[in-house]
Amino acid sequence: MKRVALYAAALAFMAFAGFPFYWMFITAFKQNRDLYVGAFDTRHVPWIFNDPPTLEHVRVLFGQTDFLRWVANTLLVVVAVVVITVIIAVPAGYSLARLTGRWGERLGMGIFFTYLIPPTLLFIPLSRVISILGLQNSLGALILIYPTMTIPFCTWLVMGFLRSVPWEIEEQAMIDGYSRLAVILRVAPRLILPGILTVVVFTFTLVMQEFVYALTFISSVDRMTVSLGVPIALVRGDVYHWGSLMAAALFISIPLAIMYNLFIDRFIQGFTMGAVKG
Amino acid sequence: MKFADREDLLGAAMLSPALAYVILLVGVPFVLAILLSFSSATAGSLTFDWTGFRNYATILADPIFLRSLRNTAIVTIGSQVLVIVLATAAAQVFRAAFYGKRAARFVLLLPWAVPVSLAAIAWTWIFDSTFSVINWTLRVTGLLHGWLYWLGEPGLALGAIIIVQAWRIFPFATVIVLAGLSSIPQDVVEASIVDGAGFWRRLFRVELPLLLPVIAVAVLFGVVYTATDLGVVYILTGGGPANTTQVLPTLAFQRGVLGADLGQGAAIAVFLVPFLIVVAVLMLRIARRTEVGAGGRKSG
Numbered sequence: 001m002k003r004v005a006l007y008a009a010a011l012a013f014m015a016f017a018g019f020p021f022y023w024m025f026i027t028a029f030k031q032n033r034d035l036y037v038g039a040f041d042t043r044h045v046p047w048i049f050n051d052p053p054t055l056e057h058v059r060v061l062f063g064q065t066d067f068l069r070w071v072a073n074t075l076l077v078v079v080a081v082v083v084i085t086v087i088i089a090v091p092a093g094y095s096l097a098r099l100t101g102r103w104g105e106r107l108g109m110g111i112f113f114t115y116l117i118p119p120t121l122l123f124i125p126l127s128r129v130i131s132i133l134g135l136q137n138s139l140g141a142l143i144l145i146y147p148t149m150t151i152p153f154c155t156w157l158v159m160g161f162l163r164s165v166p167w168e169i170e171e172q173a174m175i176d177g178y179s180r181l182a183v184i185l186r187v188a189p190r191l192i193l194p195g196i197l198t199v200v201v202f203t204f205t206l207v208m209q210e211f212v213y214a215l216t217f218i219s220s221v222d223r224m225t226v227s228l229g230v231p232i233a234l235v236r237g238d239v240y241h242w243g244s245l246m247a248a249a250l251f252i253s254i255p256l257a258i259m260y261n262l263f264i265d266r267f268i269q270g271f272t273m274g275a276v277k278g
Numbered sequence: 279m280k281f282a283d284r285e286d287l288l289g290a291a292m293l294s295p296a297l298a299y300v301i302l303l304v305g306v307p308f309v310l311a312i313l314l315s316f317s318s319a320t321a322g323s324l325t326f327d328w329t330g331f332r333n334y335a336t337i338l339a340d341p342i343f344l345r346s347l348r349n350t351a352i353v354t355i356g357s358q359v360l361v362i363v364l365a366t367a368a369a370q371v372f373r374a375a376f377y378g379k380r381a382a383r384f385v386l387l388l389p390w391a392v393p394v395s396l397a398a399i400a401w402t403w404i405f406d407s408t409f410s411v412i413n414w415t416l417r418v419t420g421l422l423h424g425w426l427y428w429l430g431e432p433g434l435a436l437g438a439i440i441i442v443q444a445w446r447i448f449p450f451a452t453v454i455v456l457a458g459l460s461s462i463p464q465d466v467v468e469a470s471i472v473d474g475a476g477f478w479r480r481l482f483r484v485e486l487p488l489l490l491p492v493i494a495v496a497v498l499f500g501v502v503y504t505a506t507d508l509g510v511v512y513i514l515t516g517g518g519p520a521n522t523t524q525v526l527p528t529l530a531f532q533r534g535v536l537g538a539d540l541g542q543g544a545a546i547a548v549f550l551v552p553f554l555i556v557v558a559v560l561m562l563r564i565a566r567r568t569e570v571g572a573g574g575r576k577s578g
Contacts, residue, residue, distance in 0.1 A: 009371045010382050013364075017449060018385040020400040021392075023411065027403065039414035040425075046411050092296035099289030109565075111296065113558055114304045118506030120527035121550050124534040124543045125310035126303075127321070148303045151296055181282035184292075209393040211509040212527075216535055231399040231513050242403050249396040253388065260391040261384050268457050 021253060028247035029053040035243060057243030066221055067248055070229040073139060077225060078207045080143040085150040085203045090196060092151070093158025094188060098170075108159050115152040119212040122148075127216055141217040142225070146207055154199040157266070161195035198266040201259050208256055226252050314544035321538035333545035346517075346524035347549060352436060353525060354505045354553075357443035361500050362493065364444065365451035370481070372452065373459050390449040398513035401442045405429050405514070432522035435515050439523060442514065443504045451496035458492030459485070491564045498557045505553045526550055 026049070027035060034051040037044045044050065061067050096108040126145060135141040173187045174180065207225075214228040221233045230248045234241060260267075281287055315334070318327045337343040372383065389397065404411060405428035416422035428438050462485060470484045486493075508527040511517060517524040517532065524532070526549055534543015 003376075006371060006374055006376055009367070010376060010379075013368050013371060014382050014385045016445065017387075017389050020397060020404060020445075021385075021388050023404055024400050036409065038408050039410050039417070040408075042414065042418050046409075046414050088295045088299055091292035095289045095292035099285045100293065104289065104293075107293070107297075109562075111300060113561075114300050116502055116554060116558060117304055117308060118502065118527075118550065118554070120506045120508050120530065121311055121547050121554075122304065122307045124530065124540055124547060125307040125314055127535060128310070128314075128319075128540065129303075129307060131321075145303065147299060151299055152304075155296055179280065179282035180285060180288060184288065205391070211393065211395040215508070215512070216531070227393040227395045231395045240403070245399060246403065249392070249400055252396060253392040256393070257384065257388050257391040260387050264387065264453060268453055 021250070024246040024250040024253070027242050028057055028244075028250050029055070030243065031056070032243070057241070058247050060241065061244040061247050065234060065244065066224070066229060067226075067234075067244075069222055070224050070226045073223060074208060074225040074227075077139055077142050077146065078204050081146045081150060081207050082200050082203045084143070084147045085154050086196060086199055088147065089151045089154035089199060090158050090192060092155040093195070094162060094184065094192065096155065096159045097162035098167075108156060111152050112156045113152075115149065115156075119149070119210075123212055123216045126213070130217055136217065137219050137223060139218075139223060142207075142210075142213060145213050145217075146203075146210060149210070150199075150203045150206055154202060157198055157202065158192065158195050161198065161266075162192065165191050198263060201263045202267065205256055205259060208252065311544050312548060314540050315548045316545075317541045319540040321535075321540055329541065333541045337542060337545055342521045342524060343529060343546060345522065346526055346529040346546075349436065349523060350505055350525045353439050353443060353511075354501055356440040357447065357504050358497050358500050360440065360444035361448045361451050362497060364448040365455050365496060366486070366489075366493070368448065368452040369455040369459055372456060386449050386452065388449075389446045390453075392446075394446065394507065394509040395513055397446055398442065398510045401438070401445075402429070402514055405438050429515050430519055432519065435519070435523045439511055439514060442510050443507070446510075447500045447503055451493075451500060454492060454496040454499075455489060458489045461492075462488050491567065494560065494564055498561055501553065501557055506550055 026047070030049060031051045031054045034049065037046070039046065092111075096104040096111075100107065130136055130141045130145075133144075135144065169191060170183050170187055173183045178187065209227055210225075211227050214225050215232070218224055218228060221229065224233060226248070230245065230252070234245050234248065313326075316328060316330060318329045318332075368386065372379070372386070376382075403409070407427050407430055410426070410428060412428070413422065413426055416426070426434060429435050466484060466488070467480065470480050475484065505525075506527055507525075508531060511523060511525050511528045512531070515523045517528045526546055530543045530546040533539050533546060537543070
């Protein structure tokens with residue numbers, strides 16, 4: 001009996017969480033005459049394929065829209081932001097964990113809190129900064145601004161990660177005659193590598209998800225990222241092409257979901273800060 | 279001592295790029311946001327005319343602003359109450375071992391992984407006035423006889439927004455509560471079982487009090503994510519019908535970016551600051567208390 005209740009509850013949560021994704025899936029592959037039957041018609045069951053599934057919407061998405069262009073734009077921004085974030089946040093995290101002592105801990109907390117300052121508070125002043133720099137309507141604006149979100153969180157992630165790496169390896173290298181700087185340049189990178197991977201994944205997912213700055217800074221359709229282009233520019237005139245729209249949403253969601261599943265524990269360590277301690 | 283061995287200098291050198299980035303592109307704009315809110319700046323010109331509290335006087339006399347302030351509070355509180363209930367319940371389910379748990383966890387995390395804007399557009403389709411699968415299902419099961427225009431009526435639209443916000447944040451909260459559950463000392467739980475406490479008693483008397491800091495962290499992030507979110511409302515309702523579902527971020531966007539009135543937009547966005555300060559203060563408190571309380575917790 002207890003088992004039944006457990007499975008029922010698990011299924012209920014799965015249904016609630018997964019329902020929109022099932023809906024993306026079924027919409028993406030339904031024929032239009034199966035899709036656009038009003039919900040008034042209670043004899044037509046919208047939950048299933050009443051007609052054979054079709055690849056028509058997918059073909060339209062890849063062939064007749066800017067979707068692939070948006071994917072390319074997004075990947076370009078991802079690569080640039082990952083490079084900036086790794087170069088800036090990894091040394092900062094190392095510094096806070098190993099070099100700066102007690103005041104570093106305070107400073108680390110301060111940097112982390114800037115992650116809580118939301119884009120919706122900063123987008124108005126930043127739109128001014130962006131126009132002064134002449135970066136309006138360019139991917140350069142996103143490449144410049146996205147690190148403001150990734151650097152604080154990733155600095156914190158790297159710092160937390162290094163705390164769980166024993167200091168002895170670096171200490172031994174110093175005993176062996178390495179200078180402090182040589183340890184940082186030659187020994188530390190190997191130790192931080194798994195932490196850097198988390199930074200890359202976090203940055204990737206954040207850039208894929210960001211909407212507010214993209215909406216504010218980018219106005220040309222051919223310069224949009226996926227999270228902006230799909231909901232804003234796949235709507236042609238007043239007509240929503242729901243099949244293609246949902247296909248796009250589905251194709252973007254799946255890789256992100258897989259990444260989240262692989263890295264969830266690392267992210268959580270970052271979020272819970274000191275609140276989870278054994 | 280050589281530079282290569284000076285920890286303080288190396289530390290400062292490695293930290294300064296991050297500090298500079300954050301100060302220049304978060305700190306300065308934050309101050310600028312507050313300055314702009316006292317000015318008559320517009321997007322077209324670069325001038326900065328000090329106008330004192332005029333922007334604030336204008337928006338405080340504006341019923342649309344007051345409504346958006348109220349909506350922000352309603353959506354934030356409503357969705358976070360749902361999140362607490364859902365996340366606590368889901369954590370109880372997902373701490374147990376069961377067949378297919380990995381797949382179940384994958385599905386549970388989907389709402390958190392998907393970009394907000396794409397989730398919002400999917401929900402827009404789900405709530406469609408003509409094709410809503412929710413309406414179809416409610417009618418077939420006999421729960422609905424009329425018709426629900428989800429995004430067309432102010433009350434229903436706010437409800438839809440709350441559902442979507444709770445949906446996208448509860449998986450995150452669940453994972454955090456799960457992390458908290460795994461850190462509860464087993465001897466405490468076992469002692470309560472030996473003492474004859476059943477499931478509910480154990481949940482409310484033993485586990486929930488111990489989980490409080492971690493639930494608080496989840497809710498605080500949830501508050502920040504909901505109160506400051508633009509995407510869900512912007513895509514789902516666009517603030518409509520007739521500006522009845524505007525929240526602070528969408529109104530700030532409408533006035534500040536689309537309407538090019540930077541001063542007024544900034545003043546609207548500044549009303550998010552009190553939310554954020556409360557959150558930051560509470561988080562610091564929790565972080566400090568758990569550090570102090572970590573030793574004491576085991577004896578309790």
